[in-house]
Amino acid sequence: MLNEEKIDKLTGADQDRRRLLCKFYSTLSEDDRVAAHRLAGELVRQDRGKAKLDEVYFYSALMRALNKMYFDRREALSRKAAITEEQAGDIAAKRLASFRSAKADAVGKKRRKKAQLISVRFLGLIKKLRSEGFSWRDCSDYLFQYHHKKISHQYLKEIYEKNVIKEVANNEN
DSSP: OOOHHHHHHHHSOOHHHHHHHHHHHHHSOHHHHHHHHHHHHHHHHHTTTTSOOSHHHHHHHHHHHHHHHHIIIIIHHHSSSOOOHHHHHHHHHHHHHHHHHHHHHHHHHHHHHHHHHIIIIIHHHHHHHHHTTOOHHHHHHHHHHHHOOOOOHHHHHHHHHHHHHHHHHHHHO
16 A cells, blocks of 8 residues: 555645546646646656655656646636736637547547447448448438437448458458
8 A cells, every 4th residue: 555644745735636636637638648747757857866766756746747737727817916818828728728638538439439339239230231222321220220329320331331341351361
């Protein structure tokens, strides 16, 4: 078990704050995640020779970097001091990039799940329906009516063609 006191001391944050920072990390765009690791690397280089470089230390460096980023993004806007238009624009751009990244991740995950469902469960059925002269739209309607799976006819065709290409390639080898 990890030493909680050591982690608290190295990060300067309690467990609730670290949990908040982990959630903040999950909302960052890919570029911002790389920037967080870059900042953590800079913190490690600054502290080289001062502490034992183990997994707890590297974790604490990442938490400190995230804490700095969180403060810069979230709390800077809530301070009474005025910020410049440039700073406000920069913060808005980073928030927008984070939002788009999170949305793209969610959409991509859903599409991969549907693609796997089509490939594993319905590919044989779709081949049979297509050989009997069903259109892509009819195949989509059939899956919705009898299997309660709503899949657009365009996406059904796209996944079907990818799988047929893979099968042809595998049969040639």
